Amino acid sequence: MGEVERPRVTRDVPRRRPAGRVRSTRSTTMANRRKFIAGLGALATGSAAAMGTGAFTSVSADRQVDVQVAEDANAFLGLDNSSDPNDAYFDTGSDEYAVNFNDSGNSGSGVNPNANTVAKEVFKITNQGTQSVEVSLEANNSDDLEVQSPGSISAPGSDGVRAALSTAVDQLNSGSNTDSDGAVQLDPGQSVDVDFAINSGTSDLSGSLTISGDATTTNADQ
Amino acid sequence: MNRRNFIIGVGSLAAGSAAAVGTGAFTSVTADRSVSVNVADEDKAYLGIDKLDGTVYENATFAQQNTKNQISFDINDANGTQDSSDGVGLDSTYEFDNVFQIKNQGTQDVEVSISELSDSDFDPDASGVTVQFYPGSNSSSPLNSSPVTINTGNSQNIGIKVITDDPSIDDFSADATISANDI
Incomplete structure (x- = not known):
């Protein structure tokens, strides 16, 4: 047997913050418009890591989508x-x-x-x-x-x-x-x-x- | 386990795309923007062409304003001329100072020229008539060869010179072209 990937889920989904908005640390210095995109990226990587461990059948998480239309x-x-x-x-x-x-x-x-x-x-x-x-x-x-x-x-x-x-x-x-x-x-x-x-x-x-x-x-x- | 590999693959792909988008890249963008053009009355256009005040400049009587205040000139039977006076004579040079004005109401300083009209401009068979335009009363500096600069917000009076020889026809009518080009 080789290495076994252990089912280990420390956190299924990123915890929802009180404001209901996903905010990644790298978004803080970005323009507002980019916040939305960075947020999506965090969601995608977070989900993939969780699913990769195979410990659950499905997961769904609602995230606020904040699109700013720039002037x-x-x-x-x-x-x-x-x-x-x-x-x-x-x-x-x-x-x-x-x-x-x-x-x-x-x-x-x-x-x-x-x-x-x-x-x-x-x-x-x-x-x-x-x-x-x-x-x-x-x-x-x-x-x-x-x-x-x-x-x-x-x-x-x-x-x-x-x-x-x-x-x-x-x-x-x-x-x-x-x-x-x-x-x-x-x-x-x-x-x-x-x-x-x-x-x-x-x-x-x-x-x-x-x-x-x-x-x-x-x-x-x- | 195949299923897990697949899912991990998807996750990586999603993360990769998200990172690319997050840096401000875009594949394509289209935007529709409206374009509208207002056609002004000529005296209020970017290149304003207007009559002069007839109480100050008597020769303003030769200028008329038509649809949308487009200007035209009638060197014939103008208001204020005698009923028996029907136009210019033969073998003559007539100079009408200060007939109309050109106002620069646009966004750039411009050089203004006005084409000279002669002979075949009027009629294929015509000969013996030349019409020139000049600044104010400076009849020796026709605008077809010596453009005048009009800065934004300024205006320039224009006069009309009619040079006759022995014309082959009596009535001459043609359009002159006024050109304004940024400097």
Whole structure:
């Protein structure tokens, strides 16, 4: 006989604390959003250790799940003011930010009728996670909005709005960083601005812009 | 024991994934954000184009405002001109100082230019007419070749110069392009 793993259960499940919230020691220095995730991790490892000893048939434990939705500026894929003049058109008044070409903060209340307007560097997308991500834009079922490939912003030929990732990222990353599908790779900490161009008639325009970030590698792969 | 191995395996996998997520990694994220564009009346737009006060600048009478206050110019039968006065003469240069103004109500300082109109801009068969725009009363500095800087919050009066030769047609009408580019 070799070694026998002894059934020994010192504690089936982590004891529930009075507050009902799982809190791991490593979460204390982390941002609030991460507390939830660290809590889940503790639960999973705790359960596995308990079950591995085989002393019980089943176990269930309720844990409070505390998900904090970060304001756009603080999310892993952060959206924030560009710090350039045209960020006047980026509305950060609520948690979910928006692009509004209305008040310029300088007496202007909108684009000119029957005109082409280009507004570069309205807001920036920052990779605030730990992995490289491919960032891309997509028009979300919008009649008025379309997306151009990175660095090629120009007004559409008829009434409408175009959005594109700016060329500034070319200076961030050496070499080619744009895919044929129009994505731009951002390493952790890097940002890319978003440009807009408008062909206006006499009617207001609107659309919904989908901003996507896809990890190109994961920590588990490394 | 197989069952235990299996369970331990699951436990390790779960712990591994949790650790990766806990450090702020994400596989993918998408967010929809709204984009809205307000089309302003032209005098209130980012590049405000507006009439001048006719009580101060008599030539403001040549400027008209149409849908959404878009400006146009009618060098013909304008209010305040004599009924018998129908326009510019032949082989002449007319200068109309201070007809309208351009206001920078946007977010950046800009250089403004306005295209020159001549001959075929009006009509394929036209000849003998050129129209230029210039700052205020500085008719020797046309905006098609000498852009003027307008800082945010500032405005610039614009005049119109009409140069005629012996035009082949009587009535000329065309759109001029006003361009403002950040400096």
